[in-house]
Amino acid sequence: MARTSLRTLFLIESAGAEEACSLHPHALFGACISLALMWRQPVIFSRNPEESLLTLRLAAEQTGSLDGLELIRCGYRPKRMERRKLLVLQGLPGVGPKLAASLLSHFGSVENVMKAGVEALQQVRGCGPKKAAALREVLG
Numbered sequence: 001m002a003r004t005s006l007r008t009l010f011l012i013e014s015a016g017a018e019e020a021c022s023l024h025p026h027a028l029f030g031a032c033i034s035l036a037l038m039w040r041q042p043v044i045f046s047r048n049p050e051e052s053l054l055t056l057r058l059a060a061e062q063t064g065s066l067d068g069l070e071l072i073r074c075g076y077r078p079k080r081m082e083r084r085k086l087l088v089l090q091g092l093p094g095v096g097p098k099l100a101a102s103l104l105s106h107f108g109s110v111e112n113v114m115k116a117g118v119e120a121l122q123q124v125r126g127c128g129p130k131k132a133a134a135l136r137e138v139l140g
Contacts, residue, residue, distance in 0.1 A: 009059060010035055010043045013052045085110050093134055099126045114139050 010032075032043045046052040078084050088110050089100035106124045107113045113121075121132035 008041055010041055011046060011052055011055060012043065013046045014051065015047055089113060093138060094131050095135070099124070102126055 012032075013065045035041045035043050039046070044055055046055055060111055076087075084103075085104055085140060086097065086100045089095055089103055090097060102124050103113045103121075104110070107120075116136075118129075118131055118136045121127050122129060127135070
């Protein structure tokens with residue numbers, strides 16, 4: 001879910017989630033912390049169906065108010081130029097740290113990666129036909 005382009009939300013509905021669950025309260029609390037911090041997935045509790053509906057309606061209104069063109073990349077902002085280039089490439093779908101480094105090493109610059117065709121992208125280790133086509137579609 002963390003890798004999808006869709007926004008996700010964990011909504012836990014219960015009058016008292018800790019009491020209603022047979023798990024130890026710390027287990028549920030720890031799972032919610034893990035979802036929020038490690039996986040960057042929001043977790044919201046509601047007391048009843050009405051509150052759940054209100055939560056979903058307000059969330060839909062807030063996310064619907066964006067025109068879909070505003071993407072904010074939060075977190076780490078590198079200072080060194082080489083790291084910045086890698087961060088840009090890692091923003092592409094299916095490109096992790098290793099593939100970003102391979103692409104930058106092979107093409108020499110982010111601009112050359114952006115201009116590369118499907119065949120050229122496939123020459124990079126870790127970039128098969130499907131991934132190359134997907135990258136070209138995004139970069140096109």
